[in-house]
Amino acid sequence: MKNFKSIAIVVGLVIALFILLDGFYVVDETEQVIITQFGDPVGQAVTTPGMKFKTPFIQRAHFFDKRYLEWDGDRNQVPTKDKKFIFVDTYARWQITDPLQFFKRLRDERGAQSRLDDILDGETRNAIASHDLVEVVRSSNRDPISGATITDVIEDSLENIAVGRDSIQVQIQQQANQLATDLGLTIHDFRFKRINYVEEVRQTVYDRMVSERNRIADKFRSEGQGEAARINGEKDRKLKSIESEAFREAQEIKGRADAQAANIYARAYDKNSSSRELYSFTRSMEAYQNIFDDQTSIILSTDSEVYKYLNSIDG
Amino acid sequence: MANSNFSVDIPPQIRNLSGSFRYILLGVIALVVIFSSFFTVQPEEVGIITRFGEYTRTANPGLNFKMPFVENVRYVPVQRQLKTEFGYRSTAADVNTSYAKDGYRGESLMLTGDLNLADVEWVVQYRVDDPFNFLFKIRNPEQTLRDVSEAAMRQIVGDRTVNEVLTVGRAEVSIEAEQLIQSLADEYESGIKIEQVVLQDINPPDPVKSSFNAVNEAQQQRETLINEAKSAYNKVIPRARGRALETIQKAEGYSLDRVNRAEGNASRFNDLYSEYIKAPEVTKRRIYLETIEDILPKIGNKIVTDQQGNGVLPLLQMQMDGAKVANPNNNSNN
Numbered sequence: 346m347k348n349f350k351s352i353a354i355v356v357g358l359v360i361a362l363f364i365l366l367d368g369f370y371v372v373d374e375t376e377q378v379i380i381t382q383f384g385d386p387v388g389q390a391v392t393t394p395g396m397k398f399k400t401p402f403i404q405r406a407h408f409f410d411k412r413y414l415e416w417d418g419d420r421n422q423v424p425t426k427d428k429k430f431i432f433v434d435t436y437a438r439w440q441i442t443d444p445l446q447f448f449k450r451l452r453d454e455r456g457a458q459s460r461l462d463d464i465l466d467g468e469t470r471n472a473i474a475s476h477d478l479v480e481v482v483r484s485s486n487r488d489p490i491s492g493a494t495i496t497d498v499i500e501d502s503l504e505n506i507a508v509g510r511d512s513i514q515v516q517i518q519q520q521a522n523q524l525a526t527d528l529g530l531t532i533h534d535f536r537f538k539r540i541n542y543v544e545e546v547r548q549t550v551y552d553r554m555v556s557e558r559n560r561i562a563d564k565f566r567s568e569g570q571g572e573a574a575r576i577n578g579e580k581d582r583k584l585k586s587i588e589s590e591a592f593r594e595a596q597e598i599k600g601r602a603d604a605q606a607a608n609i610y611a612r613a614y615d616k617n618s619s620s621r622e623l624y625s626f627t628r629s630m631e632a633y634q635n636i637f638d639d640q641t642s643i644i645l646s647t648d649s650e651v652y653k654y655l656n657s658i659d660g
Numbered sequence: 661m662a663n664s665n666f667s668v669d670i671p672p673q674i675r676n677l678s679g680s681f682r683y684i685l686l687g688v689i690a691l692v693v694i695f696s697s698f699f700t701v702q703p704e705e706v707g708i709i710t711r712f713g714e715y716t717r718t719a720n721p722g723l724n725f726k727m728p729f730v731e732n733v734r735y736v737p738v739q740r741q742l743k744t745e746f747g748y749r750s751t752a753a754d755v756n757t758s759y760a761k762d763g764y765r766g767e768s769l770m771l772t773g774d775l776n777l778a779d780v781e782w783v784v785q786y787r788v789d790d791p792f793n794f795l796f797k798i799r800n801p802e803q804t805l806r807d808v809s810e811a812a813m814r815q816i817v818g819d820r821t822v823n824e825v826l827t828v829g830r831a832e833v834s835i836e837a838e839q840l841i842q843s844l845a846d847e848y849e850s851g852i853k854i855e856q857v858v859l860q861d862i863n864p865p866d867p868v869k870s871s872f873n874a875v876n877e878a879q880q881q882r883e884t885l886i887n888e889a890k891s892a893y894n895k896v897i898p899r900a901r902g903r904a905l906e907t908i909q910k911a912e913g914y915s916l917d918r919v920n921r922a923e924g925n926a927s928r929f930n931d932l933y934s935e936y937i938k939a940p941e942v943t944k945r946r947i948y949l950e951t952i953e954d955i956l957p958k959i960g961n962k963i964v965t966d967q968q969g970n971g972v973l974p975l976l977q978m979q980m981d982g983a984k985v986a987n988p989n990n991n992s993n994n
Contacts, residue, residue: 373713374796394714413798413848415807436807438798438848482771482818489773489821490828503773503821510815534847536811540771540818547777551867554776554822558871562878569882576889583893584900591904595911602915606922613926616933623936624929626944630951642961650945651952652964 368401377411379444380404390444409444410454413533416461422543423473430546431478434539435469437461437518439532446529457530464524465535468517476508481540484510510537696728704739708791715792736791741855744806746813747781748860769865770814776822777868781860782834784809784841786852793851801850805841808848809857812840826862826872834859 372378378391382404391397392411399406418435425431439461441447451457473481483506518535525532542550614624637643647656700723701707707719711731719726719733726733747768748761761781768781786805788794794801816836820829838857845852864872936943956962 371713374710374715375799376713394710394712396712410799412796413804413850415800415803417807436811438804478775479773482775483773484815484819487819489824490832503819510818534844536807537814538807538810539766539814541769542771542777548867550775550777551865554864554868555871558868558875562871562875565875565878565882569878569885572882573885573889576886576893580889580893580896583897587897587900587904591907595907598908598911598915599918602918605915606918609919609922609926613929613933619937619940620929620933623933623940623944627929627932627947630947633951633955637955637959639958639960641959642963643956643959644963644965647964647966650948651956655964656966 364401366401368398369396370399370406371396372408375410375412376408377441377444378406378408379448380406381448386445386448392444407444407448409441409447411441413438413440414454416458416465416532418469418538419462419466420539421466421469421473423470425473425478425481426475427477429478430543431473431481431540432543433469433473433481433537435465435536436538437465437521437532437535439530441529442531443529446527448529450528451530457528460525460528461521461530461532464521465517465532468520468524471520472513472517476513479504480506480508481510481513481537693728697725699724699726699733701735702737705735705737706791707733707735708795709733715796718791734795736788736794738788738791741785741787743783743785744802744809745781745783746806746809747779767810770817772817772822772825773819774821777865778817778822778825779861779863779865780813780817780825780833781862782809782813782837783858783860785855785858786845787855788851789853790851793849795851797849797851801852804848804850805845805852808844809837809841812844813837816840822864826864830859830862 370378372391372394374394376394378397380387380391380399382400387404397406416437416439418433418437420432420434422430422432439457441457447457451460483503486505487503489503514535514537518532521535522532541547614620645652647653699707699719701719701721703721705721707724708715709717709719709726709731710733711727713732716731724733747764748759749764751758751760765779768779769777770780772778784805798804813833816833817825820833825833834857838854841857842854845854863869
């Protein structure tokens with residue numbers, strides 16, 4: 346009997362301990378908690394970490410994450426305003442900012458994810474469909490850096506944008522936040538993760554890229570040939586000009602020399618009649634020296650100046 | 661308590677053992693307490709300690725103590741450089757690291773600003789800078805970093821032409837990507853510090869690769885053609901220049917020669933003339949005779965005829981056989 350009593354006490358103690366333990370709960374740094382009593386939220390959300398106490402069994406603790414949470418969009422296939430078929434992969438970071446409201450409206454994270462899917466996918470679709478593809482791809486109107494050899498061959502320009510990727514992202518985020526105001530959550534950031542042409546369109550894009558490259562390659566080749574021809578022509582021109590200029594200059598020099606020589610001779614020989622006579626005489630003598638050789642035969646009369654004394658002493 | 665109920669059947673050895681059971685139990689409890697109190701933090705890590713879920717302190721590398729059961733430790737490798745790859749994965753990091761690229765095209769294929777496609781592979785190297793934020797401010801920070809990186813890289817590549825991305829813009833792309841990823845990582849309070857964004861291969865997509873190569877080839881061809889033409893030019897023109905100088909120098913030489921000779925001749929003539937004028941007759945005769953004296957020995961065939969000897973001429977003609985007939989004096993042939 347005594348034994349039974351002690352067992353009862355022990356059991357009672359265990360039950361009491363169990364009840365007491367149910368009242369304690371631990372809130373992690375990453376969590377926030379709301380307390381419900383028979384399904385109805387009671388009091389404010391518990392957002393500080395540590396060990397907490399609630400009425401055991403009657404109240405229940407619901408844990409929600411306090412951190413930035415991820416949301417990953419579906420790979421959406423959407424046509425843009427300029428009828429280009431692309432798929433868009435998006436992500437967002439969101440946070441449960443009002444756990445009470447969150448609990449009332451969405452119950453748990455699963456519910457939130459599916460609500461976010463509805464809101465963000467829809468907004469993405471709207472935004473993409475009302476903008477041209479460039480607007481989604483580009484985020485500023487910067488000018489491309491030129492200087493690469495290829496860039497001066499093709500008109501490497503970027504189309505200007507009116508809105509741009511950043512603004513569209515912000516716009517979607519704001520729209521979504523408006524739709525989600527009463528959900529107890531805030532979307533902190535929304536971004537396009539991947540944007541690409543759908544598979545069927547890609548081939549035509551590749552074809553365009555190939556033809557563009559071919560155009561560049563052709564241009565390079567013809568540029569090379571043209572430049573080579575130009576250099577070749579320049580070579581010929583230069584050659585002719587160098588040669589002919591040299592010839593001209595040489596002739597001029599020679600001409601001047603001839604003139605100068607003629608002048609010198611004239612001044613020496615053309616002083617008066619006797620100098621002229623002396624010149625023609627000495628020059629003839631000089632010529633004789635050069636004209637005759639051992640092949641020459643000469644018949645001289647004894648009348649001549651040389652032999653005239655052969656016949657007579659008086660000549 | 662349960663023991664006492666069945667004490668009757670227990671043999672003495674076991675009874676002895678059960679006597680020391682409480683000591684064994686105490687020992688086990690003590691061991692468990694000790695093991696859950698001490699922990700080692702590796703050199704590259706820090707330990708983040710929470711008490712009932714609440715952050716209390718950070719434990720540095722080495723042996724550390726915590727309150728058993730109440731406190732929890734989470735390790736964060738703050739010193740280790742971590743990396744996450746896009747468009748490929750290193751499969752076996754070794755001296756020759758091998759890479760797997762299949763199946764990661766979706767990560768690397770992106771639109772450029774001129775609506776072309778480029779295949780950009782990159783790696784983000786990062787470190788956990790703020791372990792508190794890393795653990796408590798964001799869920800799944802690694803996945804977040806991947807999302808952020810992809811979005812940032814596409815945003816930056818989306819603002820450039822395909823040519824820029826492939827050539828001159830590389831460095832700029834990696835710098836800007838690093839800045840953008842860092843700013844987003846800060847915005848999300850991820851506690852992550854981006855060390856470096858390294859661009860790996862940047863290629864045109866496979867189907868157009870060959871035509872991109874053709875462009876490079878054509879570029880080379882252009883250079884080759886131009887170089888060949890230039891080399892032909894260089895082979896000819898300097899030589900021609902040299903020749904031209906040669907021609908001119910020769911002409912100068914001719915000129916000097918001509919003038920000097922003229923001056924020499926003139927001077928010689930002038931000297932002679934000044935003497936000649938004093939005695940023209942004699943000088944003239946002297947020169948004449950001297951010349952004849954000089955010439956006649958050189959001449960092979962000399963015939964001296966008398967006034968009456970004209971008859972021999974026809975005979976001589978045969979003998980001379982085409983040799984020149986010259987007569988210094990006018991009256992010799994009459």
